[in-house]
Each structure stands twice: as structure tokens, then as C-alpha cells.
Amino acid sequence: xxxxxxxxxxxxxxxxxxxxxxxxxxxxxxxxxxxxxxxxxxxxxxxxxxxxxxxxxxxxxxxxxxxxxxxxxxxxxxxxxxxxxxxxxxxxxxxxxxxxxxxxxxxxxxxxxxxxxxxxxxxxxxxxxxxxxxxxxxxxxxxxxxxxxxxxxxxxxxxxxxxxxxxxxxxxxxxxxxxxxxxxxxxxxxxxxxxxxxxxxxxxxxxxxxxxxxxxxxxxxxxxxxxxxxxxxxxxxxxxxxxxxxxxxxxxxxxxxxxxxxxxxxxxxxxxxxxxxxxxxxxxxxxxxxxxxxxxxxxxx
Amino acid sequence: xxxxxxxxxxxxxxxxxxxxxxxxxxxxxxxxxxxxxxxxxxxxxxxxxxxxxxxxxxxxxxxxxxxxxxxxxxxxxxxxxxxxxxxxxxxxxxxxxxxxxxxxxxxxxxxxxxxxxxxxxxxxxxxxxxxxxxxxxxxxxxxxxxxxxxxxxxxxxxxxxxxxxxxxxxxxxxxxxxxxxxxxxxxxxxxxxxxxxxxxxxxxxxxxxxxxxxxxxxxxxxxxxxxxxxxxxxxxxxxxxxxxxxxxxxxxxxxxxxxxxxxxxxxxxxxxxxxxxxxxxxxxxxxxxxxxxxxxxxxxxxxxxxxxxxxxxxxxxxxxxxxxxxxxxxxxxxxxxxxxxxxxxxxxxxxxxxxxxxxxxxxxxxxxxxxxxxxxxxxxxxxxxxxxxxxxxxxxxxxxxxxxxxxxxxxxxxxxxxxxxxxxxxxxxxxxxxxxxxxxxxxxxxxxxxxxxxxxxxxxxxxxxxxxxxxxxxxxxxxxxxxxxxxxxxxxxxxxxxxxxxxxxxxxxxxxxxxxxxxxxxxxxxxxxxxxxxxxxxxxxxxxxxxxxxxxxxxxxxxxxxxxxxxxxxxxxxxxxxxxxxxxxxxxxxxxxxxxxxxxxxxxxxxxxxxxxxxxxxxxxxxxxxxxxxxxx
Numbered sequence: 024x025x026x027x028x029x030x031x032x033x034x035x036x037x038x039x040x041x042x043x044x045x046x047x048x049x050x051x052x053x054x055x056x057x058x059x060x061x062x063x064x065x066x067x068x069x070x071x072x073x074x075x076x077x078x079x080x081x082x083x084x085x086x087x088x089x090x091x092x093x094x095x096x097x098x099x100x101x102x103x104x105x106x107x108x109x110x111x112x113x114x115x116x117x118x119x120x121x122x123x124x125x126x127x128x129x130x131x132x133x134x135x136x137x138x139x140x141x142x143x144x145x146x147x148x149x150x151x152x153x154x155x156x157x158x159x160x161x162x163x164x165x166x167x168x169x170x171x172x173x174x175x176x177x178x179x180x181x182x183x184x185x186x187x188x189x190x191x192x193x194x195x196x197x198x199x200x201x202x203x204x205x206x207x208x209x210x211x212x213x214x215x216x217x218x219x220x221x222x223x224x225x226x227x228x229x230x231x232x233x234x235x236x237x238x239x240x241x242x243x244x245x246x247x248x249x250x251x252x253x254x255x256x257x258x259x260x261x262x263x264x265x266x267x268x269x270x271x272x273x274x275x276x277x278x279x280x281x282x283x284x285x286x287x288x289x290x291x292x293x294x295x296x297x298x299x300x301x302x303x304x305x306x307x308x309x310x311x312x313x314x315x316x317x318x319x320x321x322x323x324x
Numbered sequence: 325x326x327x328x329x330x331x332x333x334x335x336x337x338x339x340x341x342x343x344x345x346x347x348x349x350x351x352x353x354x355x356x357x358x359x360x361x362x363x364x365x366x367x368x369x370x371x372x373x374x375x376x377x378x379x380x381x382x383x384x385x386x387x388x389x390x391x392x393x394x395x396x397x398x399x400x401x402x403x404x405x406x407x408x409x410x411x412x413x414x415x416x417x418x419x420x421x422x423x424x425x426x427x428x429x430x431x432x433x434x435x436x437x438x439x440x441x442x443x444x445x446x447x448x449x450x451x452x453x454x455x456x457x458x459x460x461x462x463x464x465x466x467x468x469x470x471x472x473x474x475x476x477x478x479x480x481x482x483x484x485x486x487x488x489x490x491x492x493x494x495x496x497x498x499x500x501x502x503x504x505x506x507x508x509x510x511x512x513x514x515x516x517x518x519x520x521x522x523x524x525x526x527x528x529x530x531x532x533x534x535x536x537x538x539x540x541x542x543x544x545x546x547x548x549x550x551x552x553x554x555x556x557x558x559x560x561x562x563x564x565x566x567x568x569x570x571x572x573x574x575x576x577x578x579x580x581x582x583x584x585x586x587x588x589x590x591x592x593x594x595x596x597x598x599x600x601x602x603x604x605x606x607x608x609x610x611x612x613x614x615x616x617x618x619x620x621x622x623x624x625x626x627x628x629x630x631x632x633x634x635x636x637x638x639x640x641x642x643x644x645x646x647x648x649x650x651x652x653x654x655x656x657x658x659x660x661x662x663x664x665x666x667x668x669x670x671x672x673x674x675x676x677x678x679x680x681x682x683x684x685x686x687x688x689x690x691x692x693x694x695x696x697x698x699x700x701x702x703x704x705x706x707x708x709x710x711x712x713x714x715x716x717x718x719x720x721x722x723x724x725x726x727x728x729x730x731x732x733x734x735x736x737x738x739x740x741x742x743x744x745x746x747x748x749x750x751x752x753x754x755x756x757x758x759x760x761x762x763x764x765x766x767x768x769x770x771x772x773x774x775x776x777x778x779x780x781x782x783x784x785x786x787x788x789x790x791x792x793x794x795x796x797x798x799x800x801x802x803x804x805x806x807x808x809x810x811x812x813x814x815x816x817x818x819x820x821x822x823x824x825x826x827x828x829x830x831x832x833x834x835x836x837x838x839x840x841x842x843x844x845x846x847x848x849x850x851x852x853x854x855x856x857x858x859x860x861x862x863x864x865x866x867x868x869x870x871x872x873x874x875x876x877x878x879x880x881x882x883x884x885x886x887x888x889x890x891x892x893x894x895x896x897x898x899x900x901x902x903x904x905x906x907x908x909x910x911x912x913x914x915x916x917x918x919x920x921x922x923x924x925x926x927x928x929x930x931x932x933x934x935x936x937x938x939x940x941x942x943x944x945x946x947x948x949x950x951x952x953x954x955x956x957x
């Protein structure tokens with residue numbers, strides 16, 4: 024038996040339906056754009072959902088100033104190509120205090136990302152924010168709704184989520200409340216890669232292996248992306264063929280040694296790999312078992 | 325660790341492109357797992373993820389450590405820890421919400437909704453089931469068919485799941501005994517046919533040991549199959565059936581990038597559509613033909629059920645969000661009164677007569693629900709008399725909407741027959757519903773067009789009709805001020821009518837008491853009467869405590885914009901109680917009067933009344949003048 028629609032067709036149709044549904048009740052929606060592969064897919068789906076109109080909302084990049092250079096390049100290119108407004112927000116307090124991942128540890132994520140996001144949403148008065156989180160990423164994500172309600176202070180209460188039945192989403196909210204909408208909730212990492220290949224979606228070249236200057240630190244391979252990287256005594260960047268499975272702030276994102284330089288090879292490596300995608304990320308681990316759940320309750324995306 | 329079913333590694337390593345080409349063609353099956361608390365659901369799902377290599381080494385290492393620390397399986401891996409995600413659950417060892425998991429086999433991709441088994445979480449199971457094609461109902465082989473097994477089967481059937489798998493789990497703990505399995509099968513079959521499940525597949529398994537999961541187990545040579553995964557891979561999904569139904573597209577969004585393009589975006593609920601097809605826009609009934617099916621990848625020659633597309637139409641017809649574009653020769657009905665099954669999902673019980681938002685496909689309307697015809701006891705399936713539905717209550721009700729909606733019976737079309745109810749104040753999703761049919765009285769009672777319009781009637785009286793709605797505590801001064809207002813209007817030659825709360829209860833509403841439901845019905849009737857009077861061109865004045873915001877909003881929504889003027893007679897409770905004109909507060913305090921507003925029944929003050937009168941700051945005369953000025957000024 025062959026179905027007319029494949030699993031990718033169905034996921035695509037579901038995501039498009041979700042995005043259009045948001046437009047019915049949202050006063051001022053925005054799409055959070057992190058420049059990663061999931062964001063790339065989400066942006067592509069938005070363009071499909073509203074074609075021939077451009078997506079009727081801006082892109083918001085909550086910037087930490089510590090992303091990879093290649094990410095900034097792709098970000099600006101994609102915003103121009105999609106015809107969408109790009110809002111870049113950098114927490115002024117973090118900027119003034121020079122918060123950085125080398126000296127400030129968890130405070131870096133908290134101020135630039137968690138606080139920065141809240142500030143940006145407040146400043147512009149966005150009531151609905153699209154995010155590219157997937158349920159297969161992490162345990163607490165597996166239970167999150169597609170339309171996820173946040174209190175006026177952006178808190179998340181897992182016990183107060185609204186039931187989501189069929190493809191009916193209740194997007195009504197009181198003044199001051201906001202919603203995070205995750206249109207690619209049901210996609211897996213493999214789906215994302217396969218869809219990028221099928222649709223020819225531009226992604227940051229860092230996902231493909233190339234010789235890059237790296238140092239090994241605390242079990243992570245870090246790329247020396249610019250001159251702000253403080254080398255310790257005796258530390259010398261080594262050229263290694265590496266790529267990244269996820270992208271964030273370059274000093275916090277571990278690379279993997281790899282020769283995979285095409286999409287097929289990347290997917291092949293992913294399928295044969297034995298460690299999970301978020302393994303190269305530091306964020307899940309501080310705070311023990313429930314760290315992501317705790318971060319979400321505090322307002323992290 | 326990999327079973328033969330999943331031996332893809334060789335292909336992935338040797339010819340990734342061939343693997344991907346095959347993978348891309350896989351179909352998608354959504355299913356739910358349900359069972360009682362200790363039936364081993366989480367363990368089974370953990371097993372499926374583990375066997376299909378969806379667990380990575382770092383996760384496995386964490387799992388092994390956790391298993392030794394907090395696991396319930398001694399030194400062995402406790403798969404349940406893998407899926408019991410939230411911190412609260414891990415501490416209590418239970419699953420408290422619907423979680424979604426993903427895995428892939430050679431033939432299919434799967435999305436699993438893991439739904440909890442405790443009594444108080446029926447709503448989560450209904451939620452998980454609403455998007456599922458198949459339900460795996462777990463039974464502990466040692467315990468057999470339990471009350472909860474019956475409940476889960478009934479719910480799965482109620483939500484319209486066609487494929488039921490009875491997984492008799494923990495066979496390892498009963499020595500893989502064939503007779504145990506057959507005894508359970510027999511008792512389940514009897515129950516299933518009682519509730520209308522004619523077809524199910526029973527499989528004896530051990531989620532913990534892995535028997536009959538990916539391949540038939542040597543421990544149960546008496547079982548001929550299929551193994552669980554094999555069955556999940558081969559069961560037929562309803563996609564073809566959906567495509568065979570008549571075409572329906574609920575319009576989500578009107579796409580207007582410029583004056584030359586007007587497209588209608590939505591996801592096909594059923595059927596197929598091609599350019600040139602004759603279509604009908606509902607509820608208006610206008611017909612036209614499809615011009616193009618527009619997508620970013622170019623125009624399509626055909627779209628099928630499940631696809632999200634944008635249509636353009638050959639003619640300039642009115643069509644907006646909430647309308648349904650349907651096959652011209654086979655359109656769905658529109659109606660405003662229905663019979664439906666409701667599953668109540670909120671802590672606060674259903675209030676008969678209260679207006680809720682009803683969302684069905686892309687339509688949102690105001691709807692009221694009558695007291696249930698009966699409630700269904702999900703354990704015994706008995707029909708019980710009920711005045712309301714509490715959390716997790718399931719009942720058959722009549723629903724009226726404030727305007728017709730386009731619908732189909734839930735059994736024919738999930739998208740056009742499934743709906744949710746939303747509380748107008750808290751915005752919570754309070755119920756899920758499944759429409760059965762429209763009620764004949766709605767079909768045969770039509771609006772009779774009359775030649776004299778409400779404008780002609782009010783023009784004759786030389787005034788604009790209005791409804792002055794006084795609300796406030798008992799003894800706040802509503803009737804006194806309302807009476808003064810009417811006297812002044814009368815002197816100014818205005819045609820008015822004062823509906824007083826106590827007076828109406830002597831006649832029209834003499835059958836109503838003071839329970840929450842009766843109070844709502846009281847206000848509904850008064851609202852309808854006031855509406856008829858404003859249609860007649862009168863200025864209507866009402867003086868009712870009308871304690872609930874939702875009902876005042878319901879009356880507001882009955883009238884044309886601007887005609888409902890809410891007047892909040894703001895007297896503090898202590899002051900009203902001090903005045904106690906009718907001696908009612910004394911009685912209420914003494915416990916002789918039940919459900920007295922302000923004492924043991926709440927008063928929800930208006931948030932944005934058109935007029936607020938502070939009776940501690942002005943006399944009734946002054947208050948009446950303020951109101952007249954606002955009305956005529």
C-alpha cells in the first residue's frame with residue numbers, strides 16, 4: 024500500500040496549518056530565528072504557508088554577539104531573500120557589563136538569551152512567538168504543547184497546559200499573556216535533514232565538515248572563530264576537520280571530528296552516530312536532571 | 325542490540341542515497357498507548373525506542389545510571405525512566421501528561437502519544453487519541469481486563485479509532501502461559517463487542533524482555549503472530565478513505581498580497597480538488613469553480629486530503645476565514661442546534677445555559693450547552709441522569725450556536741465534526757465534543773422576514789433603542805435608580821420599559837430558583853425579552869443583580885453594537901448589607917437564604933462598564949442624571 028502523501032508531506036502540511044492558524048488570533052506575531060537548521064526549516068515552511076505573500080510577521084534574532092560569523096552571514100542573507108523584516112535584539116545590560124561565555128558561565132545564557140528574549144518580547148509587544156523546538160530533542164519538550172502558554176512574566180506551568188485535540192488550537196489569551204508556538208514539534212532530527220535535502224534549503228556551512236582551527240577544552244572541541252577566544256597558556260589552535268550538529272554561541276558549542284561534507288554524508292553520519300544531538304551543548308547539563316524543564320519555567324525558550 | 329527488523333546500518337553505511345530514497349517514501353502512523361498505572365506503557369515505549377535505535381549512547385549511559393539510582397528493575401535497565409520526562413513524574417513514578425515520541429522502522433515512521441492511565445487524567449487520553457490512527461491497549465497479564473481497560477477501550481472507540489491492538493503485557497511474569505492469554509482474550513472480546521468494537525488484534529508481549537515486539541518470540545511458540553511492530557507497520561491507515569470522501573476545505577486565511585491576487589488557504593479535510601472543479605462556498609451557498617492550486621513550488625494539478633494549499637477561485641465570491649469550500653454537488657450542511665457527545669476537561673463543572681466559545685475546524689462561534697440528556701459512566705457504560713458534567717465526565721448534550729456552522733457528523737469527518745469549547749473568561753479549553761447530527765427544530769424553524777424593520781419602528785418613536793443594563797449587589801440601589809431614570813425618560817416623551825428582577829420572577833421566570841444554572845437561564849430569558857423590546861424600538865431598562873460576567877456578555881452579544889449599556893451600581897458589600905432594605909442579608913447571614921450573592925455566591929464586577937455609579941458619592945437623583953446624559957448626550 025502506498026500513501027499519496029509521505030511522512031514529510033504530512034509534517035509539512037501540519038506545520039503550515041499551524042502557522043496559518045496563528046494568524047487568526049494573534050495581534051502581533053513574530054518568528055524567533057536562531058539561524059540553525061531547525062530555524063531554516065521553520066522559515067522555509069513559513070514562506071510556503073503564506074506564498075505568494077511574504078510571511079506576515081518579522082524575524083527576531085535574540086543575539087548574544089557570540090554566534091559564529093557564518094551564522095550572521097546566513098541570517099542577513101535569508102532575511103533579505105524572504106522579504107521579511109529582521110529584528111536583532113541584544114540585551115543592553117549584558118552588552119554594557121560585557122557578559123561573555125568565558126568569564127560568566129551560566130549567567131551568559133541567562134542574560135543574553137533568557138532575559139534578552141523577555142526584553143525583546145516586552146519591547147515590541149509580540150503576543151505570539153514561533154519557535155523551532157522539536158519534541159524529540161529533550162524530555163521536557165516531549166510533553167510541551169504546540170501552542171504553549173506563558174504567563175505575563177513568561178513562566179511555563181506544565182500542569183496548566185491546555186489540552187490540544189485534533190488539529191484545533193485554542194489561541195485565546197488574556198491581556199499580557201503570550202503564546203509560544205512550535206510548528207515543527209513533530210519533526211525529528213532525521214526529518215529536518217531529509218527535508219533540507221528535499222527542498223534544497225540553505226543552511227550554515229558549519230554543519231558540513233571542513234578544516235577549522237580548534238582547541239580541546241573540558242572534553243569539547245571548540246572552534247576559535249574570532250580573536251576574542253582567550254587561549255590559555257600553551258594552548259595552540261589545531262586545524263581539524265570538524266563540523267557541528269547544533270549551532271549556538273561558538274565558545275559553548277562543541278564540534279565533532281568528521282569528514283562529512285555533503286548532506287548525504289551528514290545524514291549518514293547522524294544515522295550511524297551513537298550520541299544525541301544535544302550532547303555537544305552545555306545548557307542541558309547544568310542543574311542536573313531537570314535542567315531544561317527548570318529553564319523553561321523561568322522563561323527560556 | 326539491534327534486532328533484524330532494524331538492520332539498516334549496512335545500507336546506511338554502504339549506500340546512503342538509496343537508504344534515503346527509501347526512507348523518504350515511508351508513510352506515517354500515529355498511535356497511542358494506554359493502560360493502567362502499572363501495565364508497563366512507558367517500558368514498552370522505551371523498548372520501542374531502544375530497539376529502533378532512537379536512544380543514543382549518552383542517553384543510554386544516563387539511563388543506566390538512573391536505573392540503578394531510582395529504577396524499579398534492580399540492576400537492569402528501567403526503560404520507563406527514558407520516557408517519564410518531567411521531574412514531578414520521576415519522583416512519583418507516574419506519567420502525568422501526554423508525551424509524544426518518535427521512531428522509525430524499515431517501513432514506517434511512527435508518532436506515539438504516551439497517555440496516562442489514572443482516572444483523573446481521562447482528558448489526556450482523549451487528547452492523545454484525537455490524532456491517533458491506532459490504539460495499543462495494554463493489559464497486565466497477571467491482572468486481566470480491569471475497569472481502566474474498559475475505560476480506555478471505550479474512549480478509543482468514542483474518539484473513532486478504527487484499529488485497536490490489545491497488548492497483553494508482562495507475559496514473562498506468567499510463565500508465557502498460553503491459557504492466561506486466551507482467558508484474557510475471551511473476556512476482552514465479550515466486553516469489546518458490547519461497546520461496538522468489532523475488530524481488534526491481540527498480541528502477547530513482554531515490553532521488559534522484548535518478547536513479540538520486533539519479532540516473534542521463542543518463549544511463546546504457540547503464538548503465530550504478528551509481532552507488535554510487524555502489525556504496526558502493515559495496518560492500513562485511513563488516508564485513502566479520506567481521499568475518497570467529498571471535497572472539503574475549511575478556509576484558514578485569505579491570502580491578499582496585492583489587488584490582483586486573492587487566494588484561500590487551508591488544509592483539505594477530505595476529498596481531492598483539481599483546477600476547474602465546481603465548488604460551493606458555505607454557509608452562503610454561492611458556487612464557482614477552482615481556478616488554480618497555488619504553492620511556492622508551482623501550481624498543482626491536484627490536491628488531496630491532508631495537504632495545506634491555497635486555492636484561487638474563478639469568480640469574485642465572498643469567502644473568508646471560517647467558510648468551507650466544498651464539492652458543489654455534495655456540500656455539507658449548516659445548522660445551529662446539535663446533539664453531541666461532550667468530554668468535560670476543566671476543573672470547573674459545565675454550566676448549562678452559559679455561553680462558551682465553540683471552535684470547529686476554522687469556525688469560532690458562541691454556543692450554549694443544555695443540561696446533559698444523560699452522562700455515560702465510563703466504567704459500566706450505564707446512562708445516568710445528570711444536571712452537569714464534571715472534570716472527565718462524558719455526556720450527550722444539546723448545543724445551540726449563535727449562528728449556523730458548517731459541519732458533518734464526527735463519524736463521517738473528524739475535522740468537521742470535532743470541536744472544543746472554550747471558557748469566555750479564563751480562555752481555558754474546557755471540553756472536547758463530537759457532533760452527532762443537527763436537531764430537526766433548527767432545520768425547520770426559519771427566520772420569517774417581516775416588512776416593518778426595527779429601524780422603521782424606532783424612527784416612528786423618534787428615538788434610538790437601547791438596553792440600560794443595571795448590575796450590582798442586592799440592595800445596591802439598582803431598582804431605585806432605574807425607576808428614576810424611567811420617570812425622567814417618560815417626562816421627556818421617550819418610550820421605555822423597565823424590567824425588574826423581582827417582578828419578572830413572579831411571572832415569566834417563576835419556574836426558576838437561585839442555583840447558578842437557574843440564574844443563568846433567568847438572565848438569558850430577560851435578555852431575549854429585552855431584545856424583542858429593543859426590536860420594537862423601546863429603551864429597555866433592566867435591574868437584575870446579574871452576578872456573572874459571562875451572562876452579561878451573552879446579552880451584550882445578542883444586541884447590535886452600541887445598544888447594550890452596562891451600568892454598574894457600585895455599592896460596597898458592607899454598605900449594601902448596612903442598608904439591607906429587604907432584610908435579606910440578615911437572613912443570608914443566618915443561613916436561612918442559600919446562594920445569596922455577595923455572601924455565599926460570587927459577584928463578578930464589570931471590568932469595563934459603560935457607566936459606573938458610585939452610590940457612596942452621589943444621590944440617586946444625580947445618578948439618574950448621569951445615566952440620562954450618557955444615553956441621550
